[in-house]
Amino acid sequence: QVQLVESGGGLVQAGGSLRLSCAASRRAASTYTMGWFRQAPGKEREFVATINWSGDSTSYADSVKCRFTTSRDSAKNTVYLQMNNLKPEETAVYLCAASPLRVAVKSNEYAYWGQGTQVTVSS
Numbered sequence: 447q448v449q450l451v452e453s454g455g456g457l458v459q460a461g462g463s464l465r466l467s468c469a470a471s472r473r474a475a476s477t478y479t480m481g482w483f484r485q486a487p488g489k490e491r492e493f494v495a496t497i498n499w500s501g502d503s504t505s506y507a508d509s510v511k512c513r514f515t516t517s518r519d520s521a522k523n524t525v526y527l528q529m530n531n532l533k534p535e536e537t538a539v540y541l542c543a544a545s546p547l548r549v550a551v552k553s554n555e556y557a558y559w560g561q562g563t564q565v566t567v568s569s
Contacts, residue, residue, distance in 0.1 A: 455563030
């Protein structure tokens with residue numbers, strides 16, 4: 447069992463930045479592919495970014511490329527999502543997830559999920 451806890455959400459103005467963190471409960475999580483998703487009220491859960499177990503391979507949704515960066519610190523069992531130039535339409539609950547697969551971009555490929563952290567972008 448892997449427990450994930452997100453933090454770092456909050457209220458930010460359009461164009462601003464936030465850095466989300468996702469702390470994993472056990473060192474084994476360092477071998478998992480980690481992903482970030484977001485879900486706005488009334489909308490489907492949406493893939494945002496993923497990073498492989500070694501941290502040397504990342505993938506992003508087209509809508510966030512060049513603005514968001516994900517990274518991981520395996521020594522701290524923590525994954526980060528740096529979000530720059532945020533837009534109001536990106537207001538959502540942001541969730542991190544862990545997958546035993548080498549590559550995972552779909553929500554059903556992830557086995558463990560955090561509770562999420564709210565990100566609100568004001569216009």
